[in-house]
Amino acid sequence: MSRRTLLRGAALGAGAVALPALLTACDSGPSGITMGSNASDAVPKKAFAAAFTAYEKKSKKTVKVNTVNHENFQENINRYLQGTPDDVFMWFAGNRMQYFARKGLLTDISDLWRDFDGFTEALKKQSTGRDGKQYLVPYYYYPWAVFHRKSVFRERGYEIPRTFDEYRALAKKMQKDGLVPFAFGDKDGWPAMGTFDYLNMRANGYDFHIALMSGRKSWNSPQVKQVFDLWRGLMPYHQKGANGRTWQEAAQTLAQKKAGMTVLGLPHPGQQFSAADRPDLDFFPFPEIDPVHGQDAVEAPIDGFLMSRKAKDEDGARDLLKFLATPEAENTYLKYDPNNIAVNSGADTATYTALQKKAVHLVAGARQISQFMDRDTRPDFASTVMIQAIQQFLNNPDDIDGLVNDIERQKKQIFAAG
Structure with missing residues (x-):
């Protein structure tokens, strides 16, 4: 242990x-x-x-x-x-x-x-x-987004994906090219929550996501099952053994050009890049899943x-x-x-890097802003239920029905307690 x-x-x-x-x-x-x-x-x-x-x-x-x-x-x-x-x-x-x-x-x-x-x-x-x-x-x-190295995309001829289908196709191409498509570490329990949040907001919209976080929607609903199913389709492209890897270690593989992309917050990959390499760090918004929701929501704690x-x-x-x-x-x-x-x-923005300026633009253009799963829901639900549930999913992404039924059962108990 x-x-x-x-x-x-x-x-x-x-x-x-x-x-x-x-x-x-x-x-x-x-x-x-x-x-x-x-x-x-x-x-x-x-x-x-x-x-x-x-x-x-x-x-x-x-x-x-x-x-x-x-x-x-x-x-x-x-x-x-x-x-x-x-x-x-x-x-x-x-x-x-x-x-x-x-x-x-x-x-x-x-x-x-x-x-x-x-x-x-x-x-x-x-x-x-x-x-x-x-x-x-x-x-x-x-803001949270999909981070990558500009030089890797330039050298490999990769294009920024706007839709989920393009995103998955890019991951497949990276894997074929010998890269780990998604640097991924969830040892600390919270980093993977960002991926869930974006999948949910892109597939079901911001309002549904916030209602789910506040206990007003069911975790075993068809909408949530779809989120986990979409995520399961991406799992072959994620770094293996995520539950034993910290986010710092995952971000370092992006810095080392061993991985092509990672879903994290702005400070996380930046802290793992040297000052000389930091200008090579870039990001794009999490891709669109349902055109009705587009890329309207941005996670910006x-x-x-x-x-x-x-x-x-x-x-x-x-x-x-x-x-x-x-x-x-x-x-x-x-x-x-x-x-x-x-x-x-x-505050003085004159010294902002290109990445900081891009982050300001991303958030300014958002129609909705979320705060992150462990901030938008009850802290006891996030720490005692969702950390374990997501890590369980990462270990076994095939039992979605059992997973969401268990989450919903625990949610009812915790939210009923007031």
């Missing part, structure tokens, strides 16, 4: 194991504002450190950062917030934020929002709980900062959040991590 499996089991058990060993907040008080960070990868970790240092120089306050492995942070967030959380912590917009707001684990920052500039109404909506109060300071967003309900240094936390809402804070971060897009309209 892997360490990750043990950690997940401990986190999801009925209180059998205490959380502090995984997410232990630093002591708060006059010594500094504490920050719970899930930025464990090298590039974002360095970029956030630069932003926090800029705040420290400006405010003469100290930020004590408690960095935890990204996946462990996500899997244990519920216990973390109910235990001894940091003053401020990194988290996600939309439903994932609203869930903890409803449970009374966040601090209302509506008063800060009244003085914020540069955030659109759409961003405010994604930062607002179902009680109408604001809880999140949005920091950046990044928003990340940001929240204040825990148990913040010890509330004044310091509010002061830090005010800084993080400024263009200055975003500019500092993006100087060290050119793999995300600033949400504040006042």
Whole structure:
């Protein structure tokens, strides 16, 4: 049994194991504002450190950062917030934020929002709980798409596919040419969710997808069965052994020109490319399946900062959040991590790479924007049901009926619990 499996089991058990060993907040008080960070990868970790240092120089306050492995942070967030959380912590917009707001684990920052500039109404909506109060300071967003290397497409004469049939034909051609068509790793449980989301939105539309995520549609419906069937048709072109491979390892095979494509978010492949190779990275929107829905929906998660309900240094936390809402804070971060897009309209876009500019254009042209499966649905449903279900599908894609019936049964139990 892997360490990750043990950690997940401990986190999801009925209180059998205490959380502090995984997410232990630093002591708060006059010594500094504490920050719970899930930025464990090298590039974002360095970029956030630069932003926090800029705040420290400006405010003469100290930020004590408690960095935890990204996946462990996500899997244990519920216990973390109910235990001894940091003053401020990194988290996600939309439903994932609203869930903890409803449970009374966040601090209302509506008063800060009244003085914020540069955030659109759409961003405010994604930062607002179902009680109408604001809880999140949005920091950046990044679209999911199909990433590839321009040089590989150019050298091999590959054309960008617009339809699903063209997509599958391209994968077949890549395989014939000795490439792995789709770099793929789902060891951490969430990366494959992006492929499901796009297949569902392209086949059934954004409204159906969001209704499915919120528990209002059945997982054993013909529409969902079609999604898994479409995915099953692509499985021969996916990298084998996905459940034993991290997304970082998968993205590295794209960088090494061993794989032709991968479905990930903007920061993920970029972090695995060297600075010299990064200009060769490109993407295209996930292809059309049903012309009625086209390529209208784009998956573009928003990340940001929240204040825990148990913040010890509330004044310091509010002061830090005010800084993080400024263009200055975003500019500092993006100087060290050119793999995300600033949400504040006042941020400097002059230094954006071609890939960042293309990402802005993709999101700006979208008719609907989703936040990702584990953000658009209940976190307990995503972590206890869908991670295991998708990994089960990857191991055995032929029992779709059994899979979706099991998902629907568990969904009813979890959503009925309120």
